Amino acid sequence: MGNYTLEQKESFTVLGMGTDLKSHYTDYAGINKEKLDFWHAVQEDGRLDALKAVAKNDYIFAVNEAVNHKMMHYAGVLTDETLPDATRVIQFPKGDYLVIQGEAETADALSNTLTGIAFGQILPEAKDFAYVGGPNATVEMGTRNGSVYGEMWIPVVKK
Template structure:
């Protein structure tokens, strides 16, 4: 099984700008294409810079959340501030989180890799804990040696 940790986290808030993913939830190529196009647009039109300006730290969140039976995807930052262009305040509850760390050449590659490890390897093999829904996120934490590093944070409960 992949290296992972279970960490207790205090509740925190992510302010996000988002999009409704239209691809079927089993169409990974379609979902990844939509996510990449969304990030490119958010960087080009300045929405991501506006979020970074009110962030409490340097972390950039890519949040997946089911809202009203829609697959929503957000670019966000940890903050209690609000912005007119932000589309959602996402509350992550206090509790235990599955955390997988990694690094990749780009933030997009990092997110895909960490999500794949967490949902494709760790959670299916887990005997003592399970993901039961709620927002989950990949967190871009910085760069070193030309690589992007970060973690995936998925709320879990003990079985």
């Protein structure tokens, strides 16, 4: 099982610009391609720069959330501000979070690695806590030695 911690977090808000993922939830290759295409688009068309301009810090959030029976994926930042192009204000609840740290060559690789560890290893084997839904996020925190580092934050409840 990967290295992780359980941390108590205060509630926080992420302002996001998102996309509706069309691939079946078990089609990991399809989902990953949709996410990669989405991130390429928000970087190219300036939406990510607009989000960064209102951010409280340098963290970039890749948020996954089920909304109205749709799988949504957002690029987001911590902020109390809004933007006309923003598609969602995402509320993360106060409580316990599964936190997994990692490092990879790209932000996309970091997200895929941490998601795989979280949902493929840690959560299926967890005996003391469970993910019961709600938004989860990969948080890109910066770069060092040519790699992107960050964490995955998943709200959990104690069993």
